[in-house]
Structures are given as C-alpha cells and as structure tokens.
Amino acid sequence: MQKYKVIDAKLDTVEYPILIGENVIDQILDLIEKHTKNSKIIIVGDTFFQNGICASVENKLSDKFEIYSYYMDAGKGNKSINEVLKIFGILEENNLARDSVLIAVGGGVIGDLAGFVASTWLRGMNLIHIPTTLMAMVDSSVGGKVAINYRQTINAIGNYYHPMGNIMDLTFIDTLSHRDYLSGLAEVIKCAMINDKDFFEYLETNKDVVLKKDHDVLIELITKAITIKIDHVNGDLREGGKRLLLNYGHTLGHAIEISTEKNGHEQLRHGEGVSIGIVAVAYIATQYLNISKSIFERYENIFNNYGLPTKISASELGFDKETLLHKCFDNVKKDKKRLDNNIRLILSDEIGSAKVYNDVPFELIQEAFEYVIEE
Structure with missing residues (x-):
C-alpha cells in the first residue's frame, strides 16, 4: 500500500497542497489540471535528474502539454542572474504565459532559482516544487522564499512567492548520499x-x-x-x-x-x-x-x-x-x-x-x- 500524507499549507492568503510519500510524483498531472488549462509547461531541473525522474515527468505530461526544459548544474555558483536570463529567453521565445506552469526539480539551488524565475516572469506564473533533497523538502521549498546570489552575497536578489503545489517523493531520499x-x-x-x-x-x-x-x-x-x-x-x-x-x-x-x-x-x-x-x-x-x-x-x-x-x-x-x-x-x-x-x-x-x-x-x-x- 502506498504511503503518503497531504499537508494543506495555509500561508497568509495562499493555500496549496504538500504531498509527502512514496511515488507521489505520479499525482502531478492531476495537480496541474486542477489549476490551469494552459498547454505549456517548462521544467527547470538539475542535470543529474535529466535522464531519470525528469524524463519520466516529461513522459507523463507530454500527451496533454507542450513541454520545454532547461537543465543546469546545481552548484551554488550557478544560482545567478545569468542562469535566470537564459530561462527568461526560453519563456519569451516560446510565449509561456502567466497561467503556464514552471516545474522546479532539484535541491535548494534549483528551487530557489526556478522559483525566482516563476515569481518574476510576467509578475508571476504557476509554480510546482519537486524538491529532491531532504534539506529542500523541509526548508527551501516551503515558505515562499525564492532568490539568487549576487557576487559574494547569498540570496541577495529575491522575492516571496508560493507554489501551487509541492511534491515530496521519498524516492529521492532513498538515493541521497x-x-x-x-x-x-x-x-x-x-x-x-x-x-x-x-x-x-x-x-x-x-x-x-x-x-x-x-x-x-x-x-x-x-x-x-x-x-x-x-x-x-x-x-x-x-x-x-x-x-x-x-x-x-x-x-x-x-x-x-x-x-x-x-x-x-x-x-x-x-x-x-x-x-x-x-x-x-x-x-x-x-x-x-x-x-x-x-x-x-x-x-x-x-x-x-x-x-x-x-x-x-x-x-x-x-x-x-x-x-x-x-x-x-x-x-x-x-x-x-x-x-x-x-x-x-x-x-x-x-x-x-x-x-x-x-x-x-x-x-x-x-x-x-x-x-x-x-x-
């Protein structure tokens, strides 16, 4: 029997589900269809997951959505305005709108950066977090903080922005070092x-x-x-x-x-x-x-x-x-x-x-x- 729990996160004027458990990533299609009819999705992910979980997510969604993607090394040095601008370029070239969905797949660096992109593109587009580390699950993906670094200052340029859902699949914990x-x-x-x-x-x-x-x-x-x-x-x-x-x-x-x-x-x-x-x-x-x-x-x-x-x-x-x-x-x-x-x-x-x-x-x-x- 699948083990999972759903937390109904109520933060200020925002309310969204946090799914925690085994294979909960399978519920991503239902989550998206409840929130938008827009056909375009962009996945911003850690290259480590590109041919694994991200490919699986793309396959689950490709029948109903146009999928775009941007994969990057998740080192702290890439949590920068340069990476943000590259993703903006994809969003503009492919005409993703506010009711399009950005799915962030990775640890804290990916979640913070992709969340910042979602919060600023057209003043805010739909966001789903799929945190892949325990740290990201209990910290960076919850609470609405999104940011990038500037020179030597951590999280210098940031915002407060909540997702429409947060999917915490324990499969990722099983593979953590x-x-x-x-x-x-x-x-x-x-x-x-x-x-x-x-x-x-x-x-x-x-x-x-x-x-x-x-x-x-x-x-x-x-x-x-x-x-x-x-x-x-x-x-x-x-x-x-x-x-x-x-x-x-x-x-x-x-x-x-x-x-x-x-x-x-x-x-x-x-x-x-x-x-x-x-x-x-x-x-x-x-x-x-x-x-x-x-x-x-x-x-x-x-x-x-x-x-x-x-x-x-x-x-x-x-x-x-x-x-x-x-x-x-x-x-x-x-x-x-x-x-x-x-x-x-x-x-x-x-x-x-x-x-x-x-x-x-x-x-x-x-x-x-x-x-x-x-x-």
Whole structure:
C-alpha cells in the first residue's frame, strides 16, 4: 500500500497542497489540471535528474502539454542572474504565459532559482516544487522564499512567492548520499530546537531508526518539520517577527559556508554550516543568556551523534585560522537580516524555544567563531 500524507499549507492568503510519500510524483498531472488549462509547461531541473525522474515527468505530461526544459548544474555558483536570463529567453521565445506552469526539480539551488524565475516572469506564473533533497523538502521549498546570489552575497536578489503545489517523493531520499541526508537532518533538528522539546528528545533517542530512512519515520519527520515552519511563516511572510526564528544558526552558519568556499566551490553543505552555526550561537547563549552548560552540551552532542560537524579545522579546509576568522566576521556583517549596524541573532534560551536579539556584542560573535574554528 502506498504511503503518503497531504499537508494543506495555509500561508497568509495562499493555500496549496504538500504531498509527502512514496511515488507521489505520479499525482502531478492531476495537480496541474486542477489549476490551469494552459498547454505549456517548462521544467527547470538539475542535470543529474535529466535522464531519470525528469524524463519520466516529461513522459507523463507530454500527451496533454507542450513541454520545454532547461537543465543546469546545481552548484551554488550557478544560482545567478545569468542562469535566470537564459530561462527568461526560453519563456519569451516560446510565449509561456502567466497561467503556464514552471516545474522546479532539484535541491535548494534549483528551487530557489526556478522559483525566482516563476515569481518574476510576467509578475508571476504557476509554480510546482519537486524538491529532491531532504534539506529542500523541509526548508527551501516551503515558505515562499525564492532568490539568487549576487557576487559574494547569498540570496541577495529575491522575492516571496508560493507554489501551487509541492511534491515530496521519498524516492529521492532513498538515493541521497549519506552526507546529503545528514545535511537535511540538521534542518530538522533545528526545527525541534526552536519549537518542540518533545521532538528534540525523540531525535536524541532515536538516531538509529532515523538514519535508516524508514519511510513511515521520514513522513513523520518531514511533516513535523514542515508544520513547524508553516507555523512560523504564517502571518509573517517578510520576516518581521516569528519567521526570523527559523534562521536559528543560519547567520553564522552562512558566513562559515561562504567563507570556506574554494575557487567558487563549496566545501561545506548547507546543513553542515547550520550545525556549526547553531553550536556557535549556543556558545553565545552560554555567555549572553547564561543558559545552562547541559543545554549547550545537548545541542552539541546531538549533532556529533548524527555525524554532523560542530567545529571545523581551518587548515584542513586550506585556510590559515586567522584569515578564515576574518573572512567569517566580514561575511556575517553582510547578512541581510542585519538591523542598522547590529547583527540580529536568534538565540535559544531553553530547548524548544528561541528569541531574537538585536544587541549581541561583536566581540562575543568573534569569540563564538573562535570556538568553532580550529587551527
């Protein structure tokens, strides 16, 4: 019997289904036909899936629709205006309209970029997300954030735009590398840390079953994380309040991610940056909020137990420690969530709870970087 669940995502004035489970991608035709009679579809996908799942999707739809496609390497360096312009060219040449459909098939880079294209073409065309990583399922494909990078600034040019549906097929999780699966789990753990102590304790004590990728467990984990995200996004589309809490660990984590790139290539997965970033802000909380040492240790230990990094070695990544510290501090000052000259940080004062702080001293941020970055 097919295992799946449908979440009815209600965000502000938008409502759309999120399908999670086995072979749910088969339901894409029904989803499209419920929303549009336009005959044109463009698939924007990761080249990794071009001859596999994307070919299958094209076959499912080709009897009823005109299919166009654009495939690209999903490296962060391609999350750029140049790729956006190439897709615009296809849309214009083939006269795709607002009620045409763009299907994004890939991880966070593809979803963010393709979503940005959909949000801006003719001021907004139909969008379907088919996220292919656990990270994209629980994070980037939910909540409406779409963006591209500009030079060294992550997600510098962006928008808020929701899809007409989100299809999360567990087949993709089955084929994920262990490292990429763990990267997505970092985001799941984060959701528990900021909102649900019981969920956190479940993740603490059920590592073995979580790592087995059992589909029943995955459906519940993904559902739980998405439900937490929707609760924080609803009513706060543009991050004026509780949505900011979802950035727990991200401000310092993003800075570490981009600072450790070599020749335009990432050395850390996003989830690895998040796990290190969370340990860094947990360290800050021990100094700034005087949280108990036991909470800090539980936060650090859960990542260690799941095989996620809590510290990095500068030399192993090809850097001098002082140089890397300087780069991280410079990049954190560019964070788009900054307020005037202050860095807004999310700190967890107890397990299952977090708050926004606007006045954490720069010296303490520097100290946190020094804690998580070793020689």
